Amino acid sequence: MDDLASFLSISLNLTDTKSTVNSFQGSSSQTNPNLPAPNIFIIAKLHSNKSYSKKHFRETMTKDWNKLCHFLVVITKRPPNLLLVAFGCDGDRRRIMIQQPWIYQNNAILIDIPNSLDVLNGNSLHSIPLWVQVHNTPFFKRSEELVALISLRLRPMLEVDKLSFKETWGSYLRIKIMFNVSQPIHQGIPIEFQSINKVVWLTLKHENLPNICFFCGRMGHSYNDGYFNYLKTCDESPTPPYLCYEKTSRVKF
Numbered sequence: 001m002d003d004l005a006s007f008l009s010i011s012l013n014l015t016d017t018k019s020t021v022n023s024f025q026g027s028s029s030q031t032n033p034n035l036p037a038p039n040i041f042i043i044a045k046l047h048s049n050k051s052y053s054k055k056h057f058r059e060t061m062t063k064d065w066n067k068l069c070h071f072l073v074v075i076t077k078r079p080p081n082l083l084l085v086a087f088g089c090d091g092d093r094r095r096i097m098i099q100q101p102w103i104y105q106n107n108a109i110l111i112d113i114p115n116s117l118d119v120l121n122g123n124s125l126h127s128i129p130l131w132v133q134v135h136n137t138p139f140f141k142r143s144e145e146l147v148a149l150i151s152l153r154l155r156p157m158l159e160v161d162k163l164s165f166k167e168t169w170g171s172y173l174r175i176k177i178m179f180n181v182s183q184p185i186h187q188g189i190p191i192e193f194q195s196i197n198k199v200v201w202l203t204l205k206h207e208n209l210p211n212i213c214f215f216c217g218r219m220g221h222s223y224n225d226g227y228f229n230y231l232k233t234c235d236e237s238p239t240p241p242y243l244c245y246e247k248t249s250r251v252k253f
């Protein structure tokens with residue numbers, strides 16, 4: 001550590017205050033009974049390039065999450081555009097995590113549990129859990145093996161609704177995935193069913209899907225809202241570009 005401080009000081013010509021590395025042993029446990037128990041936090045961020053009222057967003061989520069929790073939920077602002085949410089117990093936090101995806105004004109709310117090793121800058125907020133319905137499966141072919149095959153494309157898979165293996169339960173297989181919002185949403189998967197010698201396009205429908213861009217299939221912006229790639233393609237083409245995600249299937253409850 002001394003070598004590092006010396007190197008930094010020489011290389012960057014730092015003052016004593018800047019170059020001295022201080023060691024932090026950690027803090028003593030919180031004792032104020034009016035504050036939430038320590039370490040029961042999440043950070044959250046609205047995934048949108050549109051302007052919105054930060055105050056209304058914070059008030060809405062405080063109200064919604066307080067309805068579900070046993071103890072008072074306290075939400076404070078943290079730059080840049082982050083919410084730090086403090087819970088009174090781990091069970092309350094689990095309730096909010098399990099009930100994802102959370103949506104505000106049709107935009108996805110990205111949530112993560114902060115790590116004490118990281119600075120809170122929102123860099124870990126890039127995914128959202130989504131329930132996906134897999135339609136068009138051949139009769140009696142829903143199985144763990146089929147899910148394993150699908151999971152090669154839809155990764156990481158979090159959960160399978162095992163009741164949906166039964167043909168009598170409904171017309172689709174139901175899986176939960178952790179979806180990276182930097183990627184376009186999945187529209188379907190071709191699977192070759194060797195036992196019936198047929199390639200079948202399995203159509204995917206997303207439950208409670210936030211708004212997506214019809215041009216590129218990603219969340220966080222709309223195709224005609226100053227989206228550079230769409231506008232550039234418009235400029236370069238005599239006709240408006242094809243919006244291949246416009247008819248994307250979604251299911252709302």
Ligand SMILES: [Zn+2]
Pocket residue numbers: 213214215216217218221222223227
């Ligand atoms: Zn787009």
